[in-house]
Amino acid sequence: MKSFKVVELKLEHENNFIILDLIDGIIINNEKPDDPWLIEISTSPDFKDILKELVGAELDLLVTITRHSNEPARFKGIFNEMNEIDNALSLIFNGRIIVQSPHYAQDLLTHLLDEGYEQEQLLNEFKAMMESKAEIKTSDD
Structure with a gap:
């Protein structure tokens, strides 16, 4: 213990x-x-x-x-x-x-780019999800 x-x-x-x-x-x-x-x-x-x-x-x-x-x-x-x-x-x-992947930040960024986020919106969403450690939702989920 x-x-x-x-x-x-x-x-x-x-x-x-x-x-x-x-x-x-x-x-x-x-x-x-x-x-x-x-x-x-x-x-x-x-x-x-x-x-x-x-x-x-x-x-x-x-x-x-x-x-x-x-x-x-x-x-x-x-x-x-x-x-x-x-x-x-x-x-x-x-x-x-x-337990999240050691590549979480890279996976998250790839996901957000695939979702169409750009510039300031991309940065804001990335910061929010990095802080919350949110699960990365895919269209397969």
């Missing part, structure tokens, strides 16, 4: 990312075949109303571990639990890290 400190967590909601005000967090690799990763974070109650609607749902997260300069990992899993503790919320997720 391995664990890492979570330094930033972004939760995808309605095609945008909610950046949670992280108080503390940990991600643990349980080294189990099904849902091998567990994330537990504490956050401010700012998004409590939105979060309570998402308990039990499958979500996409961007998780940055150890230090803010690290690239975030894409995580897909179930939002299992939300508990109030003092003036904070404890959130628990189970799921898996989505």
Whole structure:
């Protein structure tokens, strides 16, 4: 079993990312075949109303571990639990890290060019998708 400190967590909601005000967090690799990763974070109650609607749902997260300069990992899993503790919320997720190709940037650029993006529009879409680590959708999908 391995664990890492979570330094930033972004939760995808309605095609945008909610950046949670992280108080503390940990991600643990349980080294189990099904849902091998567990994330537990504490956050401010700012998004409590939105979060309570998402308990039990499958979500996409961007998780940055150890230090803010690290690239975030894409995580897909179930939002299992939300508990109030003092003036904070404890959130628990189970799921898996989505491993992307080491050639993701090149594949993404090729995809966007094939889709007809040019100049400023190409740059803006490329930046947005690189930040979100979005899956590259093809016409075959």
